[in-house]
Amino acid sequence: MVAVPPKLRMTPKLGMMLLGGAITLIVIKVLLRAFVIVQVGEVGVIDNPQKILAPPLMPGVYWLNPLDNVVKISTRTQVQHETLELTSQEGINFAVNVGLKYHINPQKSGTFYQVIGDNDQAILRENLAAAIRSAASQYSLKVIYGNQNQVIAAKVQSLMNQALDSQGLVIDGVSLIHFILPEEVKSSIQERFIAEQQAEKRKTEAKGLADALRNFQGLIAPQNVINVVSDDSSFIVKDKNKH
Numbered sequence: 001m002v003a004v005p006p007k008l009r010m011t012p013k014l015g016m017m018l019l020g021g022a023i024t025l026i027v028i029k030v031l032l033r034a035f036v037i038v039q040v041g042e043v044g045v046i047d048n049p050q051k052i053l054a055p056p057l058m059p060g061v062y063w064l065n066p067l068d069n070v071v072k073i074s075t076r077t078q079v080q081h082e083t084l085e086l087t088s089q090e091g092i093n094f095a096v097n098v099g100l101k102y103h104i105n106p107q108k109s110g111t112f113y114q115v116i117g118d119n120d121q122a123i124l125r126e127n128l129a130a131a132i133r134s135a136a137s138q139y140s141l142k143v144i145y146g147n148q149n150q151v152i153a154a155k156v157q158s159l160m161n162q163a164l165d166s167q168g169l170v171i172d173g174v175s176l177i178h179f180i181l182p183e184e185v186k187s188s189i190q191e192r193f194i195a196e197q198q199a200e201k202r203k204t205e206a207k208g209l210a211d212a213l214r215n216f217q218g219l220i221a222p223q224n225v226i227n228v229v230s231d232d233s234s235f236i237v238k239d240k241n242k243h
Contacts, residue, residue: 034066043106045071045113056109071113077103077172080121083180084129088141095180098156100128101172105165112168120169124160128174131159141181149176 036057038044044057047069057070064070080100087093102124104112116123135155136144144152157174164171 034064036062036064036070038062038070038072041076042072042074043104043109045073045110047071047113053110053114056106058106073104073109073113075104075106075109077101080124081177082125082128084132086133086136088136088144089139090141092141092182094141094182096132096176097178097180098128098132099173099175099177100124101174103170103172105168105170108166108168110168111166115167116169123164123167124169127160127163128156131156131163132174134159144176145179145181152176 036044038057038059038061040059042059044062046054046057046064048054048065048067062070078101080102081097082100083095083097085093085095104120112120132152135152139148139152143149153174153176157171160171160174
């Protein structure tokens with residue numbers, strides 16, 4: 001026969017042991033909750049029941065009120081990409097893919113947590129759209145699409161920092177990565193660019209040839225000097241001895 005263990009009887013002594021064990025577990029849990037480690041690259045924000053904005057917790061080890069909840073926020077640089085519809089100074093509609101680098105200011109992390117919280121990407125998207133549309137409307141599509149787009153990106157970064165600095169967000173950089181233009185506009189810009197490049201090349205070649213001919217004149221007898229007339233696109237050579 002298998003021996004059946006006797007039923008566990010609740011005695012005052014056993015009850016005290018169980019109660020003591022439960023109290024010990026609660027104390028350990030409370031102590032662990034009061035012990036907070038903030039890692040490098042993040043900041044701790046104290047979310048207390050009174051909703052009082054306390055100084056942020058920089059990287060380190062802290063012993064806090066166990067009733068306070070510590071929210072850890074990354075202060076590392078983050079990247080966000082957005083594609084936005086814009087209108088140039090001429091009223092031409094186009095789209096641009098924008099790269100945004102930003103981080104949270106540790107000293108203003110409490111304000112960031114209370115005002116923005118988990119809505120940072122939505123807030124950034126909203127402010128980026130407003131800033132870049134304001135900047136793009138002041139420039140022609142040729143300037144935006146050309147080598148001056150960094151000027152526009154810098155202006156967008158400045159506008160966003162002015163709007164978001166008080167909320168704890170810092171914009172580290174804005175990049176206009178890729179433009180999406182209507183096909184007919186794209187073809188027109190490319191044709192104009194090629195024509196300008198060719199005109200600049202002809203002008204450079206004309207100047208070089210004119211300089212070479214003038215240098216050559218200094219090496220020959222005055223009576224054989226030829227006159228060079230240049231209009232930057234063509235040359236007329238005149239013999240000085242002919243009338």
